[in-house]
Amino acid sequence: MLKKDRWLLPEGIQEVLSPQALTIESQRRSLLDLYQTWGYDLVEPPMIDFLDSLLTGTGHDLQLMTFTLTDQISGKLLGVRADMTPQIARIDAHHIKTEQPSRFCYIGQVLKTKLEGFSQSRSPLQVGIELYGHNGAASDIEVLLLMIQTLNNVGLKDFHIDLGHVGIFRSMARQAELSEVEEDALFDALQRKAVTELSSYLSTLDISDEQKQQFMSLTDLNGDISVIDKARSILTGDEVQTELDKLEAIAKGLLARVPEQILYFDLSELRGYNYHTGVVFVAYLPGHGQEIAKGGRYDGIGKTFGRSRAATGFSTDLTHLVSLVSKPEAADSKETIFAPAAADAALMQMVSQLRQQGKRVICQLTDSNSNAQALGCTHTLSNDSGEWQVLEVTSA
Numbered sequence: 001m002l003k004k005d006r007w008l009l010p011e012g013i014q015e016v017l018s019p020q021a022l023t024i025e026s027q028r029r030s031l032l033d034l035y036q037t038w039g040y041d042l043v044e045p046p047m048i049d050f051l052d053s054l055l056t057g058t059g060h061d062l063q064l065m066t067f068t069l070t071d072q073i074s075g076k077l078l079g080v081r082a083d084m085t086p087q088i089a090r091i092d093a094h095h096i097k098t099e100q101p102s103r104f105c106y107i108g109q110v111l112k113t114k115l116e117g118f119s120q121s122r123s124p125l126q127v128g129i130e131l132y133g134h135n136g137a138a139s140d141i142e143v144l145l146l147m148i149q150t151l152n153n154v155g156l157k158d159f160h161i162d163l164g165h166v167g168i169f170r171s172m173a174r175q176a177e178l179s180e181v182e183e184d185a186l187f188d189a190l191q192r193k194a195v196t197e198l199s200s201y202l203s204t205l206d207i208s209d210e211q212k213q214q215f216m217s218l219t220d221l222n223g224d225i226s227v228i229d230k231a232r233s234i235l236t237g238d239e240v241q242t243e244l245d246k247l248e249a250i251a252k253g254l255l256a257r258v259p260e261q262i263l264y265f266d267l268s269e270l271r272g273y274n275y276h277t278g279v280v281f282v283a284y285l286p287g288h289g290q291e292i293a294k295g296g297r298y299d300g301i302g303k304t305f306g307r308s309r310a311a312t313g314f315s316t317d318l319t320h321l322v323s324l325v326s327k328p329e330a331a332d333s334k335e336t337i338f339a340p341a342a343a344d345a346a347l348m349q350m351v352s353q354l355r356q357q358g359k360r361v362i363c364q365l366t367d368s369n370s371n372a373q374a375l376g377c378t379h380t381l382s383n384d385s386g387e388w389q390v391l392e393v394t395s396a
Helices: 019-038 051-055 059-063 085-094 137-154 166-175 181-191 193-204 208-216 224-233 238-257 318-324 345-356
Strands: 049-050 069-072 077-080 103-111 125-132 160-165 262-266 279-284 293-297 311-318 336-340 359-361 379-384 387-392
Touching: 019 051, 019 103, 019 125, 019 137, 019 318, 049 051, 051 059, 051 077, 051 085, 051 279, 085 103, 085 125, 085 387, 125 318, 137 160, 137 238, 137 279, 137 293, 137 318, 160 166, 160 238, 166 181, 166 208, 166 238, 181 193, 193 208, 208 224, 224 238, 238 262, 238 279, 238 345, 279 311, 311 318, 336 345, 345 359, 345 387
Parallel strands: 160 262, 336 359, 336 379
Antiparallel strands: 049 077, 069 077, 103 125, 125 311, 160 279, 279 293, 293 311, 379 387
């Protein structure tokens, strides 16, 4: 790299400056306080971990996103976390000795090898929650409610949520007795909405015409909640019907609590198929192509760590969310007080008192020619007859 280019950052890596950095920090504190009021305990997984621990139960997709290196102490492969969910699964499996539901929240930087997800960033500030130990609609509803409140707290309002359910497709694949290769090929075509390719591939499979038609129908089963009843009339099998009932229970339970929330249903939405086991959901904001938050159910992810429990959760990129709302107020537009350099006990006491009140005070450095206006201060401390007073800075 040329010396003149050393200030450049790698593609997809950002540095955050004030005032946005202050806004992100304020939102971080606010969200952690929110999660605490819902009973979610903060955990802080390590940035670097053994590669096997980072990839357990997540399929091939996360492996492609994970930076790897060799541990000079153990000689084992390490990874820089690209997602915190597997680490939370280990915490629940290894450290939490209860059969009761466990609730965790987290926030921290993750690192990805490629541009992906919310903001097309390789270093998102991931924030999210995980709920372990409950396999039912109530826990999925709670996670969805907290996702909605998270987005609202940051200042986002007019988003809609897409709901799918990978259990429906999994059940259909089992009923048709598809091989792993056949199931993966159908999944890939459905995810890409490649209708012609899907039809062509189904014609090569040794399954009934009715089953082929049902797989094809998934591409059209999208829209409002009436899609669920439509699916009931098209898709057969007790297992499939049970999964549809679960999806309906989650949707109705959510709408009973937030009836104004816009929901969209898509039964061919299978994101995270390699590790999700039930409902999957994504939040979108009009005018923005990328999702702004996502989550779903992933039962059994802790099995590798010796404790398989039901699990559901969501995550988002806080840096990206903040960038979607109106620009944060500049720090220098708030009241900032200038304190002149002076060895005066009364002045130092005044500065201390103002800071304790939460005021922003900038002290002039000795032998510096800086002044209130040059430092962007709105007020200055001035000595009037031996008493220090805060006065508004007037234009010269």
